[in-house]
Amino acid sequence: MSDLDPYARIAERALRDEAPSAAEARWILDGDDVELLPLLHAAYVPRRRHFGNKVMVHFLNNVQNGLCPEDCGYCSQNRDSRATIQKYAMKGEAEILAEAEHAARGRQPLLHGALGPRPDPRSHAPPRRDRAQGEGALADRGLPLRRAAR
Numbered sequence: 556m557s558d559l560d561p562y563a564r565i566a567e568r569a570l571r572d573e574a575p576s577a578a579e580a581r582w583i584l585d586g587d588d589v590e591l592l593p594l595l596h597a598a599y600v601p602r603r604r605h606f607g608n609k610v611m612v613h614f615l616n617n618v619q620n621g622l623c624p625e626d627c628g629y630c631s632q633n634r635d636s637r638a639t640i641q642k643y644a645m646k647g648e649a650e651i652l653a654e655a656e657h658a659a660r661g662r663q664p665l666l667h668g669a670l671g672p673r674p675d676p677r678s679h680a681p682p683r684r685d686r687a688q689g690e691g692a693l694a695d696r697g698l699p700l701r702r703a704a705r
């Protein structure tokens with residue numbers, strides 16, 4: 556057993572690329588005695604080792620904004636929301652690709668987001684066939700594509 560406190564022990568193991576044990580993970584999630592600031596510092600230790608104080612900025616650029624057909628009351632993207640956001644329908648392919656090329660030239664990660672919980676005929680989200688075509692168009696232009704997990 557290590558003499559380190561639990562936060563330092565987790566950080567020290569993370570520096571060796573070792574994940575927290577199942578018991579530590581449960582403690583982090585449910586422990587009554589978990590303190591947020593020491594836990595954040597434990598996460599910061601390997602982050603500082605690998606990335607220093609560098610940050611990477613990601614831009615989320617919705618291909619459609621504020622018109623989601625779902626009615627999640629908390630969400631500003633809900634079509635009935637009165638949030639003061641710019642609402643617009645699905646952008647055209649040319650505009651989406653131009654934005655992706657612009658982001659790629661600037662070497663800025665760009666996330667294109669479509670709204671809705673799943674492909675749905677009521678949704679403005681592009682059907683899978685269109686999505687595949689769009690991904691093909693990005694690949695044709697040599698633009699990197701990374702799919703977000705769902």
Ligand code: SF4
Pocket residue numbers: 623624625626627630631632633634670671672
């Ligand atoms: S499905 Fe997602 S984007 Fe649409 S209203 Fe609900 S939370 Fe917002």
